Every structure is written in structure tokens, then in C-alpha cells.
Amino acid sequence: MTLIAVEGLEIRHGARRVLHDVTLTLRPGEIVTIVGPNGSGKSSLLRAMIGAIRPARGRVVRRPGLRIGYVPQRLTLDASLPMTVRRFLSLPRPVSDAEARVALERAGVPQVAPAQVGALSGGQLQRVLLARALLGDPELLILDEPTQGLDQPGSAAFYRQIEAIRTETGCAVLMVSHELHVVMAASDRVICLNGHVCCEGHPEQVASAPEYRALFGTGTQGALALYRHEHTHRHDHGPAA
């Protein structure tokens, strides 16, 4: 059973082709991470998948009625605007106190409902955005670099929370991250994107191995060495060929 399928997708921004021939599917309950260099089209792919960008070619097929929760890469909030987390969660759709409480608990910040949004730490704000995405009880959670700006322990804790949410709710998760060394333990599948799908596969089953622990924190290179990453082609011309 497929939740969402991307078939032969091409995305253009104006005259510039940023993605081409992208085909992938997501199944219920799996955690898939997209990695790739800056400007490789990761955000564009996610935005096409939620229907915010129209493909130049190909298509996105969503299971009818599929509930998607989306956490964007950036949310600019005016820190001086007085607004509690509770109120923020009711925008634009009013939600009950019970719904808000469950979402904040799932996101790991059960205590912040009365806090001002502008007073939250970066890590707390990311979790509030996650809570907001969880409100519609999504079958697919899409997160675009959700740990940008967090330190490594903060990122690791965030991804553990994502895994716990998947276990608890059974939702599938598609996320973009630059931190393969952190997310690989949480991911069932990794897709390497650079204008097209370069390669994809299971991260190594090493999360509990001492070697993995030793490498945790040594940066992406170490993790990439663990992830079987066999390119069958060269990138002579970059993604926008």
C-alpha cells in the first residue's frame, strides 16, 4: 500500500530546472530522510508533494483523503506579537484544549501552552511547530529541516521524538536533513537528492554498535561511510543540467 507516489517529477522555477525524473513512493509508517547539498531541490520536492508547487512534468499521487502534517523550513514569527502557544495552535483552525494538549504532549512540550510564542527557545519552537502539524492526526508527517539551528543533542532529541511519534501514531515521516549522522539511526530509508534521486537505501543497521556510537558526532562524513552510498554516475554539470 502506498501513501504517496511521485512519478517522473520535474520542477522548474522560472526557466531553471531544479528537479527532474524524480520517482519515489512512501508506505505507511516508514521514516524516510532526504539528504542532499544546498539547492539540490529538497524543499521543492516536499512542496510539490504537499501540492504547493505544480510540477512541470510528472505527477504526485496521494492516497485519496490522505492527511498530511507539514512543518516548513522557516516560519517567520514576530517575536513582539503577543500570542500564546495555545492560541497559535488554534490558527487558522480552532482546536479543542484536549486536541492541543495531546499534540503538545506528543511533540514533547506538554508544559508550554500558556507561554508566549516569542519567548520560546529554538528547540521549543520547533516542537510547537511539530505539535501544530500533528493536530490533524496526520498519516504522513513532512518536515523540512526541522532541526535547523539546534545543537546536536537538541537535534538528536528531536529525531528521537519523531521516532516515538511514529511508534505511537503509526504515521509515516518524510524529512529533509543535513544531519545524516544524527538522523540515520531514526531512518528506515535515506534518499540522496541532487536534482534527481542519486541513490537510496537502508541506512546501516548499526545504531546499537559501539562503532556507531564512536562515530556519532564525528560529522556527516563518518556517517556517510556507514551508509552504503554507491553512486553509479558522475555529477559533471551539477543539478540544473
Ligand SMILES: Nc1ncnc2c1ncn2[C@@H]1O[C@H](COP(=O)(O)OP(=O)(O)OP(=O)(O)O)[C@@H](O)[C@H]1O
Ligand atoms: N520560489 C522560487 N523561485 C525561484 N527559485 C527558487 C524558488 N524556490 C527555490 N528556488 C531555487 O531552486 C533551487 C532548489 O531550491 P530548494 O530550496 O528546493 O533546494 P534545497 O535542496 O531545499 O536547498 P537548501 O538545502 O539550501 O534548503 C535553488 O537554486 C533555489 O534558489
